[in-house]
Amino acid sequence: MKLLQAAVIFVLVPTLAQAFDPLTVSVVAGGAVMAWHLLSSDSWLKCRFQECCNRNSTLNFTALKAQLDNRLFGQHLAKDVVLKAVLGFSNNPSPKKPLMLSLHGWAGTGKNFLSQILAEQVHPAGLRSKFVHLFLATLHFPHHDQVKLYKEQLQNWIRGNVSACPSSVFIFDEMDKMHPGVIDAIKPFLDYYEEVDGVSYRKAIFIFLSNAGGDLINKAALDFWASGKRREDIQLKDLEPLLSVGVFNNKNSGLWHSSIIDRNLIDYFVPFLPLEQRHVKMCVRAEMAARGYAVDEKIVQEVADEMTYFPKEERIFSDKGCKTVQAKLDIHEDVVMGDTKARG
Template sequence: MWKLSLKVKENLLIRTGLIVIGNRAGLEADLGRNLFGQHIASDVIVKALTGFMNNGNPKKPLVLSFHGTTGTGKNLASQLIVKNIFEKGMDSPFVHFFNSVINFPYASQVETYKSQLQHWIRGNVTNCAHSMFIFDEMDAMHPVIIDGIKPFMEHQYKLDGVSYQKAIFIFLGNAGGEIITQTTLVSWKAGKKREELKLEDVETALSSSVFNYYGESNVVDFFIPFLPLERQHIVQCIMVEMVAMGLQPDHNKACEMADKIVVYIPDDERRISVSGCKRVASRVRHFMQ
């Protein structure tokens, strides 16, 4: 079980059902059922969250950086984490989601965005020490904004009288996706099974490729690679969508669709899906009409 060292206010939040004291098995099960083809990411996420939630006095906020090509499950993984910590999931008032393209669109206003975001983080962590902040489209986030939120993620006791040690920050982006894909293909061509790939096989190259996003600051605790999806994972995504449409899942039909609605690389091997499961839902619905 995850055990939280909570103050009176935090106990009240739990009693009112807004924060869940989750457990490792629950998160593992959710990731296993829903996050296809991501054994590395699933393992690191579970261990990172378990270690952090079991620590009654962490030295800094937990900062996770998810990397990989589109459609590999980064958003889904963040949602499953939220589900296992907050009773209301993504609707919880303690979960704050930002899309860099939508929320910070104009370079001419980055100083305003930076100031507003700092105020938002400070206010919400003051209200709930376990607040979670998720930033999507990290590749599009202006360096000024990144620099503005770095202090909240550093090692420190308090910043302007507020402790951020129990907060969680998650960044999602496509940066490093090419390196992750290349590493996966090289491993496959060498005759290794996908499941034999380990974090250390990707981590060094990945952290180097995304260095410019965070600069010299060591705020990120884990750079987590999301591997490109293979045909078998696309079939799984299609089966899930069939159920969502109220249809009886048909494996043969799913395999047929996986070959017709998805583009794979390399051209001669058709090994890896170019867009993962990103547009599978809409294409399945079109195909089934």
């Protein structure tokens, strides 16, 4: 397309110079240059009016860290791993493979939240961006007898979108509900190939979200608590080997006996720890602030108390994380709004 545009301008301007006066030629040439900027896929002018692909994979590390610190609670390990992984990947001008993260933990611990924050740092429109692609296993791959079709469709979709934008982001949610074999379709795009059929996938980011492995993570967290250790002392080496083996051998993980694991193509298995009541309170405060309400610690405590925790007697960890905080807060809506109005 660009070659065609250049050829038109190259042929048109000399021809006009013979037929018209210099002023006319200058005006037409200027118009041709303007047309070039409008038609070029990544021109600054075109990108002022519509979203363009961010081909520069360098991310704002400070901005990403601030977003994770302010919006993701109780996940010191996930923050640390993802920040280091993304920093190394974005600062590498020629990565050998795409970045592949697999996020594991029970519902409500922040997996979706982190993936959205990361997507927003690559493409500011986040999940609304045409360069960020979210797949839900139960919606996009529901039927067990159509695995072959899903694999073909998935390969075509990824190939086409990475061709249009090398820094595309692909998020696969509900991996624990994915039919075995489907996700292996993307294995060629994750491997250490310079190009696959003329397309380079090395600047793309792939993220898996899964509840699989959550029981292993929760048990490890409970063991740390029972031994008197702080959750902040849990390190990646304490959990990653358990996750990779556990997920590979779990028939309900979506990665059961997957060649993606077998070929060591997942860069990091990122564990999300179960949240304690103090983290649930952080979520309540953040939700109240997001709604424009004054933070009332009495309401914060009441919402946190209404959540269910495990083990049943000790009530250490929230069994739904922060997933139902919004719904719980809705019950207190009238009180919170009245309190906010009273404070002016």
